[in-house]
Amino acid sequence: MSLHTPSESVSSEEEQNGTLEESAESPDSSSGRHEQAADVSEGDESPAGGWDLLPDVCLQHVLVWLGDRDRARASLVCRRWHRATRSPALWRSRHFRLTGRCSPGRCSEHDLAAGYARSLGAFLEELEVLVALPYRCRVTMARRLQLALRALFQGLCGSGARLRSLSVRNLQLQRDAWSRSTRNAVVHNLAHFLGHMATHLLHLSLGGCRMTLAHGLKVLKALARTQQHLNSSGGKSGGILSLDLEGFFAPSEPVHTHPPFSQLLGHFHRLEWLSLSYSCVSDELLEALGSSQQVKGRGGGSLKCLRLKCHNEEPHSQVVWEQAWASLVQRCPKLCVEFDVEGITNVDRLQRILLPRVPLVSFTMSECNFSEQDVNPKPIFRDILPHFWCQLQVLSVEIDNCYQSVDEELLELVMMCSQLDSLMLNAYLELSFVEQLLEYCQHTSCPIRSLDVKVCYLSEGESHEEVEEEKLRELLSYHSHFVHPALQLSVELYPIK
Secondary structure, eight states, rough: OOOOOOOOOOOSSSSIIIHHHHTTTTTTTTTTHHHHHHTSSSSSOOTTGGGGGGGGHHHHHHHTTOHHHHHHTTTTOOOOHHHHHHHGGGSSEEEEEEEOOTTTTSSSHHHHHHHHHHHHGGGGOOOEEOOHHHHOOOOHHHHHHHHHHHHHHHHHHHHHHSSSSEEEOOOOSSSTTTTTHHHHHHHHHHHHHHHHHHSSSOEEOTTTTOOHHHHHHHHHHHHHHHHHHHHHHHSSSOSSSEOOOTTTBOOOOOOOOOOOHHHHHOTTTOOOEEEEEEGGHHHHHHHHHHHHHHHTOOOOSSOOEEEEEETTOOOOOOOHHHHHHHHHHHHHHTEEEEEEESOOOOOHHHHHHHHHOOOOOEEEEEEEEEETTTTTOOOOIIIIIGGGGGTOOEEEEEEOOSSSSSSSHHHHHHHTTTOOOOOEEEEEEEEEHHHHHHHHTTTOOOOOEEEEEEEEEEOHHHHHHHHHHHHHHHHHHHHHHTTTTTTTEEEEEEOOO
């Protein structure tokens, strides 16, 4: 039996070939083979070699590191090992990777999912389903994937599973491979499953589903009804704590213009962590989130983290008033906001998004092309981000600024932020900037504990690159004796030819 890390994954080709074909049968449906093995070892109830002296708790710890095929074989050794493989602790977490592929001679994803849900679904507490449809996907593949999801959901409902964490990611229902009937069936199956199984859910992730507005609201309504029931029953332990809806709607959907979305999220009274696309954000949403946190008369709302992804290809030009943010912060005093901006270079729009009253603790800027000479990134670091100097903890900047130097603005911003713990930079920078940054990190007052800098520069040939590499080595060698020992430091050069 081979040992590997204890990740309960069913995504590899090996397991698609046969690993779960046995696990779907065993330990329950392998009773015939188990009886045969039990008769052989009836006189010696445990295997030889000292394994019979191993306590049950240690045996279960060993089984945690085995794959499904090895567990299925282990369950046939003897009655004691069969009982050990039926320990709920071994089957509480599961990861499925569904592709819609079907190969002759191999067990289908439908049978694998259904078999696992029937035999082991009662033990399941954490389920992650990652959909990975191929780039060139046929309609039949999407149909097979829908049937596999339906079999999995029906099997879990029938087995009486009490899921605490559920993740169904990357459905991408906007793709042409999903026919109208198949898309409707997936949404119906998911809404029905959440309506019946969300009673015990604490963590839910539906990122990347890319549903239409009507389909998305249908799923959220089924979920909100369960939350309403839990709220009306007065239970203190029920209700979703974390909800990931980033990419839940199709990129073209201006969700912020539809009040029903805000009203539905207002039913999640116990939310502590929420992830959304910025296209969903509106004054009504912030008001609904703030009001939902005050329903039970708490001293402060439970919402602690709001993560927003703002993509250039999704609606992000809506106006959100600063007073709406101030009201939400007043009702949820522990609220921290994390912004992830991708591909947006319009400074005016960023200024409307990053309002001073936003409790911003993390800001990530990626795939922003400022290579055009008339696009200037300096105002972002000079005028916008300094508003958050007393609360910003994480700053990650990945930009193309070959025509605009931002060394001075970035250095002033970094030295201004008194709570900055993690800094990641990937931009056109000078080595003098790195030197000044390392000198700042030598001070005891510097809060930075993680520094990752990738210095891009225009290469003038191999000799130029060797000179730059030597300068960096000397620089790091000199400052390595002075920087804080707890600082995680990484500086790399990336010549652009």
